[in-house]
Amino acid sequence: MSPRLASLAAAVLTALTAALALHFASAPTALPATAPPEVFSAGRAREHLARIAARPHPVGSQAHREVREYLVDTVRGLGVTPEVQATAAIHPDMEENSIPGATVHNVLAHVKGQDSRGVIAIVAHYDSVPTSPGASDDGAGVAAMLETLRALRTGPPLRNDVLFLFTDAEETGLVGARAFAFHHPLAEQVSVVLNFEARGSHGPSLMFQPGPGNRWLIQHLARSGAPAQASSLFDEVYRRLQNDTDFTVFLQRGKTGLNFGFLDGFMRYHARTDDLAHFGLDSLQHHGEVMLALARHLGDDALEPAPPEDAVYFNAGPFLVHHAASWAAPIALLALLAVVVALVMGLRRGRLRASGLTWGAGAVLAAAVAGAAAVQA
Ligand SMILES: [Zn+2]
Incomplete structure (x- = not known):
């Protein structure tokens, strides 16, 4: 192959890979309200969202009370007896000047399993900030929970308990989650926490933060059939940001799960x-789709104690590739070795030149700087 043809082939392959990666990195298309009852439909969930996100509903407001009443009524309508955990609570561990506190009303829908080994807790907060109707944050999580609960009820009971926990007062400092995790008797039995949040208005739902000892959970995520978008890189970035969600509280309580x-x-x-x-x-x-697939998959799992091992994971097309974190260093060493061998052989045979390598390295650096500049602009 001539060098020119080889360059062209490389460029086409790169463009094709990028296009495929973008295709697989997008959210699935919303299903209409007429979708089969056993599947998740955003068209049906949208009806809930229209009620939840009609106007801002911060803690203590009339709109907030109305959203809570809507949740309680909808859960009851789906054949599950709702519980409201009403308690005054504070969250003393927040790294702020003041200690957040509120009278919270967490709404719980506890679906009992047939032979339960533990509780799968699905969590989203139903309060909003005073300045926003909160359609994404966290109306989407709440609406998804109501539609998931409905879809689960169309099938036979699962083995384990599934707890739909609509937390209160997240925006005032994770106070509702704190009240549940540290003061509700059911918290003791929670094996896995699946928290759903938003920090924008659209785009794919990313699994950006797993709890400790996450290898078995990542294996479940891959096997559940959920269209998971996940990368251990997200977790590394998120750890460096000053952000918290209700999931933080569950980690403080010694729980694990996925965010x-x-x-x-x-x-x-x-x-x-x-x-x-x-x-x-x-x-x-x-x-x-992720919520329902994980509820069904973990809901029928034996929930046996897994070794406290972490995973490295990333998407490759439609697959979630994962391996033990302890393999990361040997794999990186092998890759480095392969590059060194290729360089030495290339230089010896005259196929690579120092000037060409310098230009190549410079181009990679320039692309990174140009990317950062474009984002800033
Ligand atoms: Zn939120």
């Missing part, structure tokens, strides 16, 4: 425009 969120359109976060009109319904579908 999901979408973040495209981040300028609408906590803004007046985080409303139904600007909301991407595909994100709701993605939240829901």
